[in-house]
Amino acid sequence: MSAAGGHRSVAEHRAAIADLLGAGATERVALDRHAAGRRLAADLVAADDLPRFDNSAMDGYAVCPGSPDQRAYPVVGDVPAGSAPRFALAPGEAARVMTGARVPEGTVAVVPVERTDASPTGPAPERVTIDADPTPGQHVRPRGEDVTAGSVLAARGSATTPALIALGRSAGCTVVEVQVATRVAVVATGAELAPPDADPGAGGIHESNSDMIAALAQAAGCDVRRAEVCSDEPPELRALLHDLDRDPDIDLVVTTGGVSAGAYEVVRQVCEPLPTFDFVHLAMQPGGPQGLGRYGSTPVICLPGTPVGAFVAFEVLVRPGLDRRHGAPPARPGQAAYRGKSRRTRAGRVQFVTSVLHDDGTVSAPDARHLTALAAANCLIEVPEGVDQLIDGDVVTVHLL
Structure with missing residues (x-):
């Protein structure tokens, strides 16, 4: 780390935070609603063709014309969705089929029921008459028309959206490899901070940073495990950081306040003596005072205490490193x-x-x-x-x- 009190550009500090955060872990999870919002850690590859078989795009009749001008057909079968026909159409034959149903072998086209003399409900008729020559392939969705097995459905870094869940599941995928959400603890420091349900008194203020930063972290794909408020007493902060470092469910600590050069800057008092920490003042407004390092083995990012400064610093400096850790593509201004x-x-x-x-x-x-x-x-x-x-x-x- 560079010497305490050094100067660093916005780009350099952003890079330093990204290096501190490093790469995230990955895991395989079920491709279901619980995977929504997760970033892919590997390409999602189709396990099956979509559609899995030639199927009907309409409720109607699969036909195999015996002659170019054939209009009347004997109906040799009835195929509801979900069934597999055990017969093939010979020239001159038809079968009733429902939307999504597998069409029999020999099908040339599907004629919508409204283009026939058949009732749309009730049992299948013995014969059906169509009102026009069918075009080969009409209203038939061929196997693999949408997706073929082995094709990439979504590239690494893509978000698992509801639509991607539908596509993947329809293409036979059951699990997906995703980035693990960074587990975060937020610590707002300051003797003046009063909890939401308390009277701040003559010299206090309503505390807002802890939940603001927690909400920003959640929006960045993190799993916020703890949100704490700490006084300006060094022993209290030291004990809290020690507890967080020992917590196996915490990957990152983000603090606010206590990083400037004045008196009672508790984060700086506790962390600056450690060789693993670096405090700088960026040529940036708002959010100039910054710090980062490791308390024990846990990465700690130290933001300023003003709400606007903490917000801007998180978005400009911390969010890009979290996006990289979570496999999200970099935001482009x-x-x-x-x-x-x-x-x-x-x-x-x-x-x-x-x-x-x-x-x-x-x-x-x-x-x-x-x-x-x-x-x-x-x-x-x-x-x-x-x-x-x-x-x-x-x-x-x-x-x-």
Whole structure:
């Protein structure tokens, strides 16, 4: 690790977090509703053809014309969905078939029931008359039309969506190899933090970071096992980190607060003396003070204590490393035209402005401050270090939230 108090770019710190997180584990799970949202750790390959056999796309009659102008056919069988016909059609014969039913050998086409003189319900008739010449292959779904066995249904890194579950199961897949969700503990620090159901008193504030970061981690595919609030007393934090390091169900600890250079910075007081930790101030606003390292064997990422700073730092610095660990493709920022009044920014640091991307493709900054602006935002505008002002019409880089 570099010396404590060193300087590091946003890109360097993002890479350092990704290295700390490393690669995630994988597991094989049933391809069912419980796999929804998981990222594939290996290609999902079809085990069977889809459809598995030539089948009817309509309720109607499978026909094998004996002559080009044949209209009337003897009905030699009845095939409901789920059954396999034990007969073949000879030239000049027909069989009633339902949608999805396997068509008999010899089938040339399927004629919808509404194009015949037969009733759509009741027993199959002895004879049926069709009203037009059928086109070979009409309303017949051939075996493997959608998928052939051995073909890749979804590539590694794809999300297991409800539609992919349907496709995979229909193609004979029963299990899927997926990334294991990172098990996270969140620790919000600060003597001023009051729990939701308590009166903060004259000098306290309502605590919000623990559940905000927990929700961000869950949105990034993590399994949040614990969300704790800790005072500014070093012994209390040290005991909590020791307990989390011994917890076999915790892969990562994310702290908020206590990372600046002032007094009572409890995370820094406890962790900075350890050779496995690094604390830096990034040329970034908000969220400049940062730390990371290992407490025992457990990775710990230390975010600032302001809610907006912690939110932005998680999205900009932590989320990319979690996406890589979970096998998700990297998010790609877009571009949009800035609309609104000129806005001064601080040159010399990368700024991330809580903003709103509109349906017309333009982006603006809410006319509000701090958390109110964050709550209204659906994206972040990235303002490079050398820019000191946003002007109406500027093309800016946009990160969706």
